[in-house]
Amino acid sequence: MTRPGLRGSLVLRLLVLSVLISVCSIGATAWLAVRTTARAIHQEQGQAFADDARIYDALLGLAAGQDDWHGAQPLVDRLARKTGHRIALTDQNRRPFADSAGSSGARSAPLPDRASATVDPLAVDSVFVPGAVDSDRIDPRAVGPFRLPPTERDHLRELAQRKAACLHDVFGIDTTVTTTPSGRPRLQTYLVQPPTGSRCEAVDLGEPTATEARALARLNTLADTCLARRDAPPVQLALDLTWTTTGSRSPAARRTQAQCLATARREQLTPYVAPPALLFVGAPDPEAAVPSSPFDLSAPNRVRIAGVVGGVLLLTVAVTVVLGLRLVRPLRALTGAARRFKDGDVSARVAVTGRDEISRLAEVFNDMSRRRAELERLRTAMVGDVAHELRTPLSTIRGWLEAAEDGIVPADRALISSLLEEALLLQHVVDDLQDLAAADAGELRLHKGPVDLADLLRQVAGAHRGRADKAGVVLAVDTADDLGGLHGDPVRLRQAVGNLVSNALRHTPAGGTVTLRGRRAGDTALVAVADTGTGIAAEDLPHVFDRFWRAEKSRSRSTGGSGLGLAIVRNLTQAHGGTVGAESTLGAGSVFTLRLPFSGETSGAAADAEARRGTPRRSS
Incomplete structure (x- = not known):
């Protein structure tokens, strides 16, 4: 029996299989690295979006509080230093209001063809400021004629502090005084609703001031004018911009009233806010101190990754060779025993160690070898028995015939009867053997x-x-x-x-x-x-x-x-x-x-x- 060549070697097949598994593992690792890179890029994109939203909100607040873009340059410079981006603010014709690149004295690159956003406090971009936008898309910091003068603001603040002190002294309620964009103070309590009907209710902060009353009356007139053009009944506005009406309260009527209120607010606020401006946010400044990406494919890192991949592949090959040799050793022993068995050594056996498939194969081989040895023993015994059974009558017949030939015994009827009896006995043995042979076949x-x-x-x-x-x-x-x-x-x-x-x-x-x-x-x-x-x-x-x-x-x-x-x-x-x-x-x-x-x-x-x-x- 020839020894199997390298192509049929089990070790080689195991080695090829392990290399294939290693390649698949490396491919999976590469896929994971790509996914990690994509995640890192996504995180950086998210950070860039957060920076853009912060820039947009700051400039929107500036536009909501004044009627022009005066003072935008210092704010743009401050935001550019904080985010590391180039920030430019222009009018609709791309004439700059402020540019962080121009303030550094260096020659600035051309602006992109497309603006990042339009800064308009009366039409807020909900992509950048989703939480600060009402249904009318007007920035809440745009208050216009509702902004309180210092005297009214101080008076209301004094009333608010008196009420907060009353709630604390009488009911033990901690209250914080906050200020809205218009300058009106507001009381804020935590987890406790102030009781009604107490002496603290004598301090009323809900009544509009003279400034707010004039602005509210003007806004109500503008809204009623819009409603009249749509053949809708007038409304009565409150200071919190809610309204009541004597007309229909259907959803369609409510939508018409809300649209007219938004139109009236824009018409009223337009003279008090800065005009719409185009916002350009450029690539980060290489010299800006911003955090670097956690993913780095520099030359040293690539060499390190290649070394790790090579080490994993080498370790896989080494482990496969060791395991393959341990697996092949009992197979070689089994092959040697089978070769001896083929050559006639029915005593060939294989040592059984373990309980795996190869061990079970060795057990089956040993059982087959023992069965073959038993059959060989029975065959040998049967040949001897057949020879013995045939030898006795044949020897008897031969002896009597030789004695008759030599004249020792007469060839009479008694001799013939004795020889016939031995022949019949021999025939009986042969017939029995023939029956058994027919049954076996x-x-x-x-x-x-x-x-x-x-x-x-x-x-x-x-x-x-x-x-x-x-x-x-x-x-x-x-x-x-x-x-x-x-x-x-x-x-x-x-x-x-x-x-x-x-x-x-x-x-x-x-x-x-x-x-x-x-x-x-x-x-x-x-x-x-x-x-x-x-x-x-x-x-x-x-x-x-x-x-x-x-x-x-x-x-x-x-x-x-x-x-x-x-x-x-x-x-x-x-x-x-x-x-x-x-x-x-x-x-x-x-x-x-x-x-x-x-x-x-x-x-x-x-x-x-x-x-x-x-x-x-x-x-x-």
Whole structure:
């Protein structure tokens, strides 16, 4: 057997598999790195958006509090230093109001073709300031004529502080005074609602001041004018810009009223806020002190990544080689044992270590080797037994013929009868061997038909009556009335029962009894041959159906037959789909029982398989 080449080596295949797995792992790692990079880029984009939103909100607050862009340059410079971006603010014709690049004195690059946003406090971009926008998209810091003068503001603040002190002293409620963009103070309590009807209610902060009353009246007039153009009834506005109306309160009417209120507010606030401006936010300044990205693919990092990948691949190959060698070692041992087994060494075995698939394969091989050794032992013993069985009659015939040739004994009728007896014995051994060989080869054919069991037992008893009388043994037949018949080969069944009777007569002394019994047990016929002979020892009972086995080890013709009769009985019974068993008590006798199905039908393949088995089969 040639040694497998490198292409068929298991180690090489494992190595290729491990390299493939490593490549897939590296690919997965690369994919993960790409995803990490994308996440880092997304985070930087999010940071850039946050910077843009902060810039937009600061400039929006400036525009909401004054009617022009005066003072925008210092704010732009401060935001540019904080974010590291170039910030430019222009009018609709791209004439600059402020530019962080221009203030540094360096020559600035052209502005992008598209503006980042439009800064208009009356039309806030909800992308940048989603939380500070009402439904009318007007910045809450744009208050216009609602802005309180210092006198009104101070007066209201004094009232608010007095009310906060009252709530604290009387009810123990902590209150904070906050200021709205218009300058009006507002009380803010935490988790506690101030009680109503107390003396603290005497301080009323809800009444509009003179400034607020004028602005509110002007706004109400503008809103009513818009509603009149839409044939809608007028509304009455409150200081918090809610309204009441005597007209319809349907959703459509409410939408019309809200639209007119927004239009009126824009018309009222336009003179008080800065005009819309284009906002340009450029790339970060390389010299600005902003945090760098956590992901870096510099040359040292690439070398480090390549080293890690190479190390992982090398470690994978090393581990695979070690595991592959450990896996191949028992396979090589198994291959060597199989090669010795093929060369005829039936004692070849493999050491079994572990409980994996290879160990189970080794166990199966050892079982096969032991079975082969047992079959070889049986074959050798059978050849010796056949030689012994044939040698005895042949030697007898040869001896008598040589004596007659030399004139030592006369060639009379007595000599011829003796030679005929030995020839018949030889023919009997040959016939038995032929029957067993046919059964082993699956060529034992049965000619089945109806068989009357009671009649068959009487025929067998009649055939052996003379021998029984000569031996002084009583031969009896005992059959049940309901025994009936079965479907089988009458010749082969008589042969099987006859072999049992011959065996019983051989081992039953004079004065003993051999009984043929027939009984019915459901769908099974029980045919038993019982004797009162010498019996069989318990340790010998499992071997009675082995070929050439005899309890008398000397194999004397005076005490035993060829040792094939019971083996033939077993094969014939199995060919009929039945079983045979033996029970015996040493010194009391033996009982051999055939169990045959009344159907008598068994497939040819099953019968052939049963007949081919050369090992004894015990009956339960």
